[in-house]
Amino acid sequence: MGTQSLSARASQGQSGRRFWSRYxxxxxxxxxxxxxxIVFVLYPFAQSFYISLTDWNGFDPVMNFIGLDNYLxxxxxPLFWTAFSHNIIWIIVGSIGAxxxxxxxxxxxxxxxxxxxxxxxxxxxxxxxxxxxxxxxWLLIYAPRRGFLYKVGxxxxxxxxxxxxxxxxxTSLLGILFASIWAxxxxxxxxxxxxxxxxxxxxxxxxxxxxxxxxxQFWNVTVPQLSHVITMVIALGMIGSLKVFDxxxxxxxxxxxxxxxxxxxLAYQESFNHTHHGYGSAIVMxxxxxxxxxSVVFIRLRERRGD
Amino acid sequence: MTTSQxxxxxxxxxxxxxxxxxxxxxxxGAQIARYTILLLFLxxxxxxxxWIFSLAVKTQAEFANNPLGLPQEPQWxxxxxxxxxxxxxxxxxxxxxxxxxxxxxVAIFAxxxxxxxxxTRFPGRNVIFSxxxxxxxxxxxxxxxxxxxxxxxxxxxxxRWGFIIPAVALGLPFSxxxxxxxxxxxxxxxxxxxxxxxxxxxxVFYRVMLPLAWPGLATLAVFEFLGTWSAYLxxxxxxxxxxxxxxALALPLFQGRYRADLPLIAAASMITITPPLLIYLVLQRRFxxxxxxxxxx
Numbered sequence: 326m327g328t329q330s331l332s333a334r335a336s337q338g339q340s341g342r343r344f345w346s347r348y349x350x351x352x353x354x355x356x357x358x359x360x361x362x363i364v365f366v367l368y369p370f371a372q373s374f375y376i377s378l379t380d381w382n383g384f385d386p387v388m389n390f391i392g393l394d395n396y397l398x399x400x401x402x403p404l405f406w407t408a409f410s411h412n413i414i415w416i417i418v419g420s421i422g423a424x425x426x427x428x429x430x431x432x433x434x435x436x437x438x439x440x441x442x443x444x445x446x447x448x449x450x451x452x453x454x455x456x457x458x459x460x461x462x463w464l465l466i467y468a469p470r471r472g473f474l475y476k477v478g479x480x481x482x483x484x485x486x487x488x489x490x491x492x493x494x495x496t497s498l499l500g501i502l503f504a505s506i507w508a509x510x511x512x513x514x515x516x517x518x519x520x521x522x523x524x525x526x527x528x529x530x531x532x533x534x535x536x537x538x539x540x541x542q543f544w545n546v547t548v549p550q551l552s553h554v555i556t557m558v559i560a561l562g563m564i565g566s567l568k569v570f571d572x573x574x575x576x577x578x579x580x581x582x583x584x585x586x587x588x589x590x591l592a593y594q595e596s597f598n599h600t601h602h603g604y605g606s607a608i609v610m611x612x613x614x615x616x617x618x619x620s621v622v623f624i625r626l627r628e629r630r631g632d
Numbered sequence: 633m634t635t636s637q638x639x640x641x642x643x644x645x646x647x648x649x650x651x652x653x654x655x656x657x658x659x660x661g662a663q664i665a666r667y668t669i670l671l672l673f674l675x676x677x678x679x680x681x682x683w684i685f686s687l688a689v690k691t692q693a694e695f696a697n698n699p700l701g702l703p704q705e706p707q708w709x710x711x712x713x714x715x716x717x718x719x720x721x722x723x724x725x726x727x728x729x730x731x732x733x734x735x736x737x738v739a740i741f742a743x744x745x746x747x748x749x750x751x752t753r754f755p756g757r758n759v760i761f762s763x764x765x766x767x768x769x770x771x772x773x774x775x776x777x778x779x780x781x782x783x784x785x786x787x788x789x790x791x792r793w794g795f796i797i798p799a800v801a802l803g804l805p806f807s808x809x810x811x812x813x814x815x816x817x818x819x820x821x822x823x824x825x826x827x828x829x830x831x832x833x834x835x836v837f838y839r840v841m842l843p844l845a846w847p848g849l850a851t852l853a854v855f856e857f858l859g860t861w862s863a864y865l866x867x868x869x870x871x872x873x874x875x876x877x878x879x880a881l882a883l884p885l886f887q888g889r890y891r892a893d894l895p896l897i898a899a900a901s902m903i904t905i906t907p908p909l910l911i912y913l914v915l916q917r918r919f920x921x922x923x924x925x926x927x928x929x
Contacts, residue, residue, distance in 0.1 A: 348755065350833040354748035358741040358804055359760060365801035366767055369778035376777060383777075430673060433666050444670055446916060447677050453912040453919070454905055455862020457880050461887050461901055465687070466680055471894055473683050476699040507676070512923065519924040568771035571864040575884040589773050602777050613774040620769045 370613075377606035384600070395607035405608065407583055408591040411498055412567055415505075415587065419569075420562030423506045427513025428555075432543065435521040445518070449511035456508060460575030463504035467491050491577055494584035501576050501585055508572070509565075513558055520554035521547070553627065560623035564616045588612050688714075688898035695895055707895075714899035718886045720879070724903070727878040730795060730867075731860040735853045737800035738807045742852065743845070745804070746811025747837055751823065761812070767805030776869050783870055795870045795878075799860060807852050810925055814848030815841060854915045855922030861908050879904045 377395055381388040399405050434444050451459060466473040469489040478486030490500030524547055532542045548555070570589030573579060579586035579594065588608055596605030687695060689706040698704070715721065748754070749761050779798055780789070788794040822844070823836045831839065842849075860878075867881045877885075883904045887897050912919055 348752075351748045351752040351754040351757075354744040354752070354837070355760060358745035358764075358808065361741060361797075361801045362764065362767065362804050365779065365782070365798045366770070366775065366804075367763070369775035369782055370770060372778035372782075373774055430670070433670055438666070440667075440670070444674065445920075446913070447674055449916070449920060450677060450681075450909070450912065452923070453858055453862070453908050455859075455864065455880060457864035457884060458862060458901070458905060461883050461897070462680060462684060464887060465684060465894060465898060465901070468894060471695075471699065473680065473700070480700060507680075510673075511677075515920050516924055564769060568773065570771075570773060575864070575887075589771070592773055593776075596777055606777060609771070609774040609776070613770055616769050616771065617766065 373606050374610055376602055377610045379603045381602045382600045383602045391603070395604050396611075398604065399607055399611065404583060404586065404591060405588075408579075408586040408588050411585065411587045412569070414498060415502065415566040415569055416563050418499075419502045419505050419509075420559070420566050422502075423509040424513045424558055424562055426506070426510045427558075428517045430510065431514050431517035431521055432547070435518065435524075445515070448514050451508040452511045454508070456505070456569075456572035457575045459504055459508040460501075460572040463500075463507075464491075464576055466504075467500060491585075492581060494582050497577055497581060497585040501573055504576065505569070505572055513562070516558055517551070517554065520551050524550045556623065556626055560619055563619050567612050567616050567619075684898045684901055687895055688902045690895050692893065692895060710895055710899040711903060714896050714903060717890070717896070718882065718900045718903070720882075720900070720903055722875055723877050723879045723882040724907075726792070726871075726876060727861060727880070729792060730799070730878055731857045733792070733796045734799045734803060734860045735856045737796065738803040738856050739849060739852060741800065742804055742807035742811045743842065743849065744837070745808045747815050747841060747845075749808065750812045750815035751818075751820070751841065761808075764805045764808050767802070768809065772802060772865055776865070780869050789870070790873055790876075792876060794872075795867055795876070798870060799863065799866060802866070803856055803859070807856065810852055810855075810922065811845065811848055813925065814845045818844045850915075851918045851922045851925065854911065854918040858908050858911065858919060 376388075378390060378392060379388045380391050380394075430444075430448060434441050454462070467490055469475065469492060474486045475489075478484065488496070490496045490503075528546050528550075529542055532546045537545065568589065569587055570593065573585055573587055573590050574593070577585045579590035589612070592605045592608035592612070594605075595601045595608060683700070686702050688710055689708060690698070690703045690710075691707055694703060694705075745764075749757060783789040783794045783798065788797060818841055822840055826836050826840045862880050863878070864880050864884075867878050871877050871881065883900055886900050890896050
């Protein structure tokens with residue numbers, strides 16, 4: 326160690342060579358990924374932030390710097406708040422619904438009863454399709470007067486199935502949320518399955534011997550051991566709900582009359598349909614800031630718990 | 633040997649019989665309730681897909697008369713019609729090219745970076761790793777405008793590279809995270825032993841570590857393949873020419889155009905989802921591993 330620092334002081338060139346021979350391999354391994362990531366992710370992100378401070382429309386050569394005007398405009402734009410409230414509804418109904426059902430189903434099969442593989446394969450399947458395709462499939466199911474739900478309603482005499490959820494501004498968001506929950510239950514289901522494998526069976530047995538009923542066993546023994554997984558899954562659900570775009574865009578494009586608009590679709594419309602690049606960028610910056618904030622809070626929560 | 637096996641079998645059967653006898657009514661009640669719920673959800677996930685498949689092989693007339701039942705005479709020709717009208721002979725090869733190229737690109741860069749982060753020490757290592765982890769949270773939405781102009785300025789927007797290169801870059805955070813976790817699970821002693829035997833650093837990576845990280849690489853490949861297959865917003869921004877579209881982008885546009893012809897849309901949907909579903913059915917363990925690793929590690 327001593328000789329090393331001596332020689333480092335002795336000759337700058339020699340220390341450079343030494344540095345290179347010591348770390349060169351590491352840097353050459355990581356450099357391609359770092360360059361690609363900086364050029365195509367971090368640099369565009371920084372540009373997005375810059376664009377959000379301008380009034381750029383995409384084709385003008387001039388980009389006027391207008392400071393925080395876009396953000397101030399955002400705060401006064403009722404459409405922004407509408408879209409934002411839909412993301413909040415997405416978090417509450419969409420992710421909590423899917424998380425709850427995923428946990429429920431995971432508990433039902435956690436002892437790997439006969440048929441386990443079939444259940445897991447099928448429950449998780451919609452994840453493979455991707456949200457855009459799920460949107461296409463559910464458009465067929467919801468199709469007015471000819472879709473699956475309408476026909477089932479016709480066959481069974483259930484009126485409420487024959488209402489066109491997506492065409493009605495009162496229910497369009499709910500219609501998309503059903504499709505989204507259908508698609509994302511499997512995601513939370515497999516994560517909870519993995520988490521449940523680490524739950525101590527002996528503790529459950531001990532609780533049973535002590536006379537705890539199923540609900541008490543679940544609430545007092547399983548949930549505390551799953552708390553780490555539950556926090557993380559809620560964080561993932563919230564971040565996912567903020568980022569949502571594909572399924573809304575393929576199903577309603579945010580309509581009718583902005584009734585299913587979310588921040589993602591609003592940013593897309595503003596950026597490309599109205600060529601308000603600056604304003605659209607401000608919206609995605611708010612989304613990103615909230616997403617990063619949530620993951621930081623979540624990491625802190627996890628660290629505080631000490632695992 | 634057979635007799636001892638038989639004896640063991642008999643023992644197992646009798647013990648399970650006594651167990652069944654011993655089990656109370658409430659146990660069987662709980663089992664029935666459990667399976668009722670599990671089968672109900674099985675139906676919730678399977679019925680829509682089954683309905684769309686049966687819809688895909690009906691004529692418009694049969695669909696009008698028999699919207700819910702199974703088709704009387706399956707019209708396999710619907711698939712040919714959807715294939716031609718939906719230009720799947722263009723979009724499907726595009727999708728395969730994209731998915732394979734992204735898998736290869738991500739695998740190469742993420743393996744090397746993941747290895748360096750897991751198995752070597754160098755100044756800036758933690759900063760670089762944290763930098764990549766931020767990328768797991770950032771939505772593609774947040775870079776969609778600049779990346780469009782960047783691809784245009786680099787002259788790759790009108791080519792397949794215009795989608796592939798950004799997709800590889802965006803796939804890196806998760807993949808590096810995954811590969812780093814896998815390399816960390818391989819004992820350092822294996823690399824040291826190879827070094828003593830005169831292996832170069834590259835040799836340690838390529839001949840010793842990489843073969844052992846094979847399961848991680850397989851998970852990564854399946855995950856990235858299926859992810860690229862179903863990507864929507866990225867190709868919406870980055871494949872500006874019609875003949876460059878992948879299926880996940882083409883299908884919603886197809887649906888918009890043939891809105892009235894439900895069987896045709898259903899047939900096009902089946903063409904789009906069958907390849908990833910088959911891959912999933914064969915390699916589901918890998919895919920599920922990728923998903924849970926991303927969330928739990």
